[in-house]
Amino acid sequence: MLYRELANRLQALISDEVYRPGTALPGVRRLSAQHKVSVSTAVNACQELERRGLLEARPRSGYFVRPPQAKRKPPRVRTVSKSPRPVTGQERVLQLIQSANDRNMVNLGTAIPAPDFLPMHAIEKAFRQVWREQRRRCIGYEFPPGAPELRTHIARHLAGLQCNVSPDQVLITNSCQESIAIALKQITQPGDIVVLESPTYYGLLQVVESLGLKALEIPTDPQEGISLGALELALESWPIAACVLVPSFSNPLGTCLSDECKQTLLGLLEKFNVPLVEDDIYGELPFAGPRPRPIKSWDKKGLVYYCSSSSKTLAAGLRVGWMVPGKNMPRAEYLQFINTVCVNTPSQLAMVQILEKSRYERMMRSARSAHAASVARMVDTVTQLFPTDTRLSRPTGGFVLWAELPGKVNTAELIEPALAAGVSFAPGSLFSASGKFSNCMRLNCAVQWDARVERGLKTLAKLVGKSGKK
Ligand SMILES: Cc1ncc(COP(=O)(O)O)c(C=O)c1O
Structure with a gap:
């Protein structure tokens, strides 16, 4: 959609303050000439920016850049209970x-x-094509570890994030939540202690509850992320079986650890030989700048169990997730099999189509x-x-x-x-x-x-x- 591209270009100019708050944008005819698009595309782009809250339309005067609202203070860091x-x-x-x-x-x-x-049109097209071309395969099981083409695409995608993973090391799951449950089943026993950010995504607490584990909550700064000092103290004080973290755009705080903090965190876990279950479900969605590197990308010792899914980027209804389950792939495959037998075949194949068309970026x-x-x-x-x-x-x-x-x-x-x-x-x-x-x-x-x-x-x-x- 051309108008969205123009809207994105104009948004970048607004955030670089080429167009400053309170000033008028060039008229739509001027925009159309400058950006070599039709007037109606320029109008649509301005309306899109109005919907995004960046422009306001003033009658007979055109579009003006809205002033940013006064920033509110960030939430306070909470001290949480000191024991699991x-x-x-x-x-x-x-x-x-x-x-x-x-x-x-x-x-x-x-x-x-x-x-x-969400890319509704691309999803619809992918399902149509898959049904047309692979009907027989669609109506059958695609047993663990999942569709080979999809595992190749995920491995390629991870290679782009500097994670050195082969398709054989990728397991397709029904969701990020299932990936996390499989990872924790692989590395913990009931009663074990698991470290989490505080606040953390409630789904992680549910997995911890369902496996009879204990949670040790680590204070988390809304801007800096998990306190590495508190994490180190916890690692020194308790026999921790695993850490389950969302290092890139945590839920609910939306914090992304810097590359430096990610490496320090991994160093700490290596020192205490504690595995990390890395939930990277929001990693694809930075507001600006490059997509952050997962901690997995620095993992030389196989301590990181990488988990993600298409729920936030393509569609939650696809129910396709994936994981890199570490050293014991056969155990992870078996756990996926006894959980739900396998993952929805048309969804896996449709996702291959979407990734293949290289429009994903x-x-x-x-x-x-x-x-x-x-x-x-x-x-x-x-x-x-x-x-x-x-x-x-x-x-x-x-x-x-x-x-x-x-x-x-x-x-x-x-x-x-x-x-x-x-x-x-x-x-x-x-x-x-x-x-x-x-x-x-x-x-x-x-x-x-x-x-x-x-x-x-x-x-x-x-x-x-x-x-x-x-
Ligand atoms: C941090 C986090 N992890 C996992 C999930 C679950 O995603 P999925 O639908 O892939 O299980 C969510 C969904 O809200 C989430 O926010």
């Missing part, structure tokens, strides 16, 4: 997850990108700028609507925003009235094994922005305001 604890009560998440099945719900609760953020570029804009818009709107002392994360990739609310707000108490009003969010306590973060909430920004979303956010702001005054 079993994870309990994660079933609470079901109510939230099930709310996403309701197509009328304004989904700010689950981290699922709306169709606008372009799709990712478009997704990245759309997510950057959607997060910026959410920050703007929450800043306008929520109490003034609300603190907000500053994600540098992915598409979720974490808000720390002032006063005595307990967001777990707001979920029922919010769902009843048709809007979901994720209560903060879901992201901790020790019930911390009860005054926080996570918002999914990858929504199709319309009046319903604005109304939903107004409803949340009202609920927060009322609860904070109690």
Whole structure:
């Protein structure tokens, strides 16, 4: 889509301050001549930037660059319980997850990108082609380790990220969550201690709960990432069986560890011989700059179990994930087999088509700028609507925003009235094994922005305001 390309180019010029906040963009005729596109493409590009919250249309004056909103303070780092604890009560998440099945719900609760953020056309074409050309294969099982062509593509993709992995070392799974469960089954026994960021993605806590492991939560700075000092102390103090981390654009904070921190972290784990389960599901989605390197790319000793999926980049409904399960590939294949027998065949083959067409990089570029804009818009709107002392994360990739609310707000108490009003969010306590973060909430920004979303956010702001005054 030409207009999106032009919108992306103009967005880059806005972020480089070639067009400064408050100033007018050249008129659409001028833009069309400058960029050698039709006037209607220029109009569409400006409208797209309006939707992304970067431009405002002023009647009879044209398009103006919107001033950035005042930045809110970032959330505070929490001290968390100093000893490992079993994870309990994660079933609470079901109510939230099930709310996403309701197509009328304004989904700010689950981290699922709306169709606008996904390459719908390419997916449709891939499925049609696969059905046309490989019908017989589609209706059969594709047993572990998964479709060979897909494993080759994943290995190639990983090679581009400086991970030296052959197709034989790649296992196709149903999801990143399944990859993580298989990795932890390979390296832990019930009762073992596993290190997690705090706050961390609730799905990781659920896997820890289901395997009867204990969680040791490490304080995590919303901008710097996991505290390496606290991690080192934990490694010295406890017999830790594994670390499960999201080093590139964590969920819910959106933090990306620097390359230097990633290498220091790996050095620490090597020193204590502790395996890392690396969840890289958001790694493809930086807002700017190059795609970050996974920790796996520095792993010379085979300590890193790499896990990812297509859920955030292509479509969650594909249910295709992958992992590099380390030394014991046959055990991982067997665990995948007894879990679900195998992975959906048409989805695996469709994904091969999408990767083969080499448009994948372009799709990712478009997704990245759309997510950057959607997060910026959410920050703007929450800043306008929520109490003034609300603190907000500053994600540098992915598409979720974490808000720390002032006063005595307990967001777990707001979920029922919010769902009843048709809007979901994720209560903060879901992201901790020790019930911390009860005054926080996570918002999914990858929504199709319309009046319903604005109304939903107004409803949340009202609920927060009322609860904070109690
Ligand atoms: C950090 C993280 N890991 C894993 C998952 C689960 O992804 P999948 O659908 O591939 O299981 C999610 C989904 O929200 C996530 O945010």
